[in-house]
Amino acid sequence: MVLNGIKAVFFDLDNTLIDTSGASRKAIAEVLKLLVDKSQFSEEEAQLICNNFQTKLLFENYDSSIMTMDDLRVSYFETSMGEIRSGDYKELAEQCYNLWKTCRLQMLTIAESTKNMLSELRKSATLVLLTNGQRQVQREKIEACGISPYFDAVVVGGEHAEEKPAPSIFLHCCDLVQVKPQDCVMVGDSLDTDILGGLNAGLKATIWLNKNPHGNRNPNPAPHYVIDCVTRLPDVLRNLQ
Known part of the structure; x- marks a missing residue:
């Protein structure tokens, strides 16, 4: 050439x-299913949680001296859930983040x-x-x-x-x-x-x-x-x- x-x-x-955008959308779709099927959140609430998570990603400010990137992004889900309804969502937030991250990486081809x-x-x-x-x-x-x-x-x-x-x-x-x-x-x-x-x-x-x-x-x-x-x-x- x-x-x-x-x-x-x-x-x-x-x-x-x-x-990357397409992979992220597909990964979020899997998280939505998890939130609706295995928690007390409605479809509308699950969508709000995922929307809030994605918004936090857009304005991400990471300091490695404070926490790991994975822990920070788990906190996005946890905070987003807490904004919908009070409760202890640490374990569910970890499940959502791990599912989102795994699915997204698998779909990046x-x-x-x-x-x-x-x-x-x-x-x-x-x-x-x-x-x-x-x-x-x-x-x-x-x-x-x-x-x-x-x-x-x-x-x-x-x-x-x-x-x-x-x-x-x-x-x-x-x-x-x-x-x-x-x-x-x-x-x-x-x-x-x-x-x-x-x-x-x-x-x-x-x-x-x-x-x-x-x-x-x-x-x-x-x-x-x-x-x-x-x-x-x-x-x-x-x-x-």
């Missing part, structure tokens, strides 16, 4: 190479078409997996889906001083695989982290994975290219100016 001077391709992980695309692309360019997130959480996802062998380097934002969109982590990736920013492209689903970060770091191009092309016709920041499926990437790279 001729890549017009591109020496490295940086890939986001969540919702770019693996369907890489499509065969994506594997083939990465294998073929790696013959012509260095591939770097660049993902934001807390170290334990992201490393568990990476191990669960078995994606590491398709990459020359794996960089987890939570292991560094700054995450995407900070230029520093993109420049760290460049140094890691000994390439210049102007010889790299960034591929990801997030405008705020992947695309903005690639632009901030001065990469050759940013490629936005937008699975809902009718939902955002004027993205900001504006990526250089837009694709609706990650396996369409090689076509863009071949014609990249």
Whole structure:
């Protein structure tokens, strides 16, 4: 594959190479069943508990000196249950979290078409997996889906001083695989982290994975290219100016 001077391709992980959102929805569905079938919560109450849990994940502030990530997330379920009805929910919260975590990790798989695309692309360019997130959480996802062998380097934002969109982590990736920013492209689903970060770091191009092309016709920041499926990437790279 001729890549017009591109020496490295940086890939986001969540919702770019693996369907993290879909896996999370399916895992939450299993938790809902557990809450309704094995507890005194109604379907409406169970949905509120799960909604609260997911909201707490969005605004997560983790300090490893206080507790483990697993204990913190168990507390999200426990607190969410207590907000619905008073009681001792420690054991049930642990069951819900363990079920959610196990199901989600099991459902994080890489499509065969994506594997083939990465294998073929790696013959012509260095591939770097660049993902934001807390170290334990992201490393568990990476191990669960078995994606590491398709990459020359794996960089987890939570292991560094700054995450995407900070230029520093993109420049760290460049140094890691000994390439210049102007010889790299960034591929990801997030405008705020992947695309903005690639632009901030001065990469050759940013490629936005937008699975809902009718939902955002004027993205900001504006990526250089837009694709609706990650396996369409090689076509863009071949014609990249």
